[in-house]
Amino acid sequence: MNSMRFSSGDLVADRRAEYAAMLHEHGDHAAAAELMHETLLLVPDWAAGWYRLGEMREASGDIEGAAQAWRRSLRIDPADRMGAALKLELIGAASAIDAVPSAFVETLFDQYADRFDASLVERLGYRAPELIMAALQEAGAERFAHVIDLGCGTGLMGERLRAVSSFIEGNDISRGMLKKAETKRIYDRLWREDLQTFAPGARRADLAVAADVLIYLGALDRLLDAVAAMVLPGGLFAFSVESHDGPEPVLLRPSRRYAHHRAFVEAQLVRAGFEIEVMRSATLRQDRGEPVEGLIVVARLALKPTVETFAAPFVTDEEQPAALN
Known part of the structure; x- marks a missing residue:
């Protein structure tokens, strides 16, 4: 799922997030994570943004930072449309769950249809x-x-x-x-x-x-x-x-x-x-x-x-x- 398809509702924040995503795609994960974190100061309740920050931090090797970002995403969106709970389980930062969150499956396939x-x-x-x-x-x-x-x-x-x-x-x-x-x-x-x-x-x-x-x-x-x-x-x-x-x-x-x-x-x-x-x-x-x-x-x-x-x-x-x- 491309989490950047979920707008923050702030045009400036969205543009900064897109630039962070470009850095991430080109392999500069640490710089991408730093820019994404700065962007989230503008939109602190953006669940998709925190989820994306977790991906960038994980890629940079900052596993604890990734876990913090995914937990923040989950607190903002308890239904877990982004699948943050699964990411936490995969890095050993949360207990196993019995199924993929329903909201994540629904969101994924609505986008994919x-x-x-x-x-x-x-x-x-x-x-x-x-x-x-x-x-x-x-x-x-x-x-x-x-x-x-x-x-x-x-x-x-x-x-x-x-x-x-x-x-x-x-x-x-x-x-x-x-x-x-x-x-x-x-x-x-x-x-x-x-x-x-x-x-x-x-x-x-x-x-x-x-x-x-x-x-x-x-x-x-x-x-x-x-x-x-x-x-x-x-x-x-x-x-x-x-x-x-x-x-x-x-x-x-x-x-x-x-x-x-x-x-x-x-x-x-x-x-x-x-x-x-x-x-x-x-x-x-x-x-x-x-x-x-x-x-x-x-x-x-x-x-x-x-x-x-x-x-x-x-x-x-x-x-x-x-x-x-």
Whole structure:
């Protein structure tokens, strides 16, 4: 997100901030931070400016100064449209949070909506929708009566599901993305909703999909429980996650997206009452010229509740005990 797109409301301050941004882009991070700090004396309640100052200080090596700037941004804007809490977590200056702040996600995608399709598909090689469709076919699922596309964005997943679905609903937190989806006339119903507080209500579906959405959720239990309450017994949940091979069940990356360990995803699905039909590793897209690896998953809601209601605790491959003789 380009935080300088948020004006301070002061023309002089905005011009000084733009010059500081230019210094930062050319590698003179210390000078950029100094000028940005001076600028904020003119507009001390500019949350986006304090956030940007934190980025400049971090780049200059002033980690404590960066933390101070991000805390100031967060005090001014507790909803955290800039994602300052994530930056504090990444430098070890704050405790881990369970999800990316909703206001940050909404702001990010409202800004991104007009160029989303071209950027994601043409420039970043986004593949999650086609990979999910292939996984559904592998699971033997070819037609659907009622589909709910969670975090539908502009409708890239819906475009592929339309031909094999009788009724498709989509939801998203971003009004900008929903407007783009509406122009495509893919969905039978669209509504705005935050997946962090998502509740199925009376909605029931034989397929729920979340393409490139769970990367904004660290903890998965609440959403999986909501999906399990919404999907009909024997119905499917198909989704993608970024993955990692480290010891942590969930890892917040510098991109401010979450990566999940395969064993953690498996355990959370079992806990919520799902049986895994397909789980495969795949390259989801490119990011800064590097492949982003993840998992494509299709899970089926069990027809009958299992006797064991809790999954085994998360254990990495390295921690697995040796087999008994």
